[in-house]
Amino acid sequence: MIRLGTRRSALATAQATHVAESLRALGHEVELVPIVTTGDTSRAPLEQIGGTGVFVSALRDALLAHEIDIAVHSLKDLPTAPVDGLTLGAIPLREDPRDVLVARDGLSLGELQTGALVGTGSPRRVAQLEALGLGLELTGIRGNVDSRIAMVADGKLDAVVLARAGLARLGRLSEVTETLDPIQVLPAPGQGALGIECRADDAAVLTALAPLEDPAVRAAVTAERQMLATLEAGCTAPVGALAEVVEGEDGPELWLRGALGQEGGVRRLSANGPVDDPHGLGRALANELLEQT
Template sequence: MIRLGTRRSALATAQATMVAEALRGHGHEVELVLITTTGDVNRAPLEQIGGTGVFVSALRDALVANEIDIAVHSLKDLPTAPLEALTVAGIPPREDPRDVLVARDGMTLGELPTGAVIGTGAPRRQAQLEALGLGLELTGIRGNVDSRIAMVADGKVDAVVLARAGLARLGRLDEVTETIDPIQVLPAPGQGALAIECRADDEAVITAVAVLDDPATRAAVQAERQLLATLEAGCTAPVGALAEVVEGDDGPELWLRAALGGDNGVRRLSAYGPVDDPAGLGRSLANELLERL
């Protein structure tokens, strides 16, 4: 029996159930273990309660304590600094990583009037939306998908920005009024991807999970997360990144785009690199961003 740890939210349990079903499809018995994290119970802004790791620390503690065998994380919530006792044994194929708008009256970003209020607690989204110069008012919000979308229905905000992947996994894409082009707003590093973490010495579980790993997704998120780590920025920092495996002149290569918010607006850069050195690509693009600050 594989004990699979997950947060209690609807999205987290939906993601965990997807992984559990995939493992069952390979002949394993799986039991879900629900765990409450700091980020689930503390509604203060993430940067006030620690930001990086607030949604994963309790799950990782349970892994180390041998209370669960694997933990399923939204990869964008996972700190870039590794824990020696743990390993990410599987990164399944990524869901669409883009952000989406859920707005009143079915409007898009371009259709929202000047002064319209958009709810998002992510500095990354706030910086990039402000850089569009649409005259929108941004306000910080937190909460699960239901509570955020309810703010639009209740008239508290005109729109909210969410990760498309979460709505897809919850079967709620019909509420999306616009999928936002990464040219406008780049997603968070790792957005749309899942990380299946386990103890580094648990060879049986590592073998069981490895069949779910998608090499293209792993390469892409490694580039994005190395960029984030090189910038020494956490999950609440105004950093957007998106890597994709594309066909180059000499075969597959990795294309990485990045956006970094700062006092002087948002700086964007992109670069190509070999698929087999995603960390090198992320590191070099991060250094280029820093040089141009």
């Protein structure tokens, strides 16, 4: 029996259930074990309660205490610093990593009037949306997908910006009014990807997880997260990143785009490198961004 720890939110449960079903299809017995985290019980801004790492610390504690065998994380919520004794046993196929707009009356970003009230709890999104110069009024929000979308339906907000992957996993893509081009808003490092964490010495679980691994996704998110780590930025910092494995002149290569919010605007750069050195690519692009700030 593989004990899979999950937060209680609808999205976390949907993600955990997806992984559980994949493991069951491979012949494994899986039990879902609900875990409550500080991020779930507090409504304070993330930067005040420790960043998005508050969503994963309780799951990691349960892993280290042998209360669960695996934990499923949204990789954009996972701190970049490693934890002794734990490892990412598998990174499966990634959902679409882009951000989306859910707006009143089916409006797109460009159709929102100057002064329209747009909700997001992400400094990354705020920095990039402000850089577009659309005259939007951006306000911080917390809460699950239901409560955020309800703010638009109730007329409290004109729109909210969310991760497309979350709506896809909840079966709510029909409510999207626009999928934002990464040229406008780069997603968070690791957005749309899941990380399945386990104890590093649990050979049986590592073997069970191996078929779920997607090497191209691991290379991409490793580059994105290395860029974030090199910038010495927390998960709530105004950093956007998106990497993809593409076909180059001499075979597959990794292409990474990065954005760093700073006073006066957003710095954007891109770079490419070998697929087998995502850490090097992430570090190189981060250093280039730092040199130009």
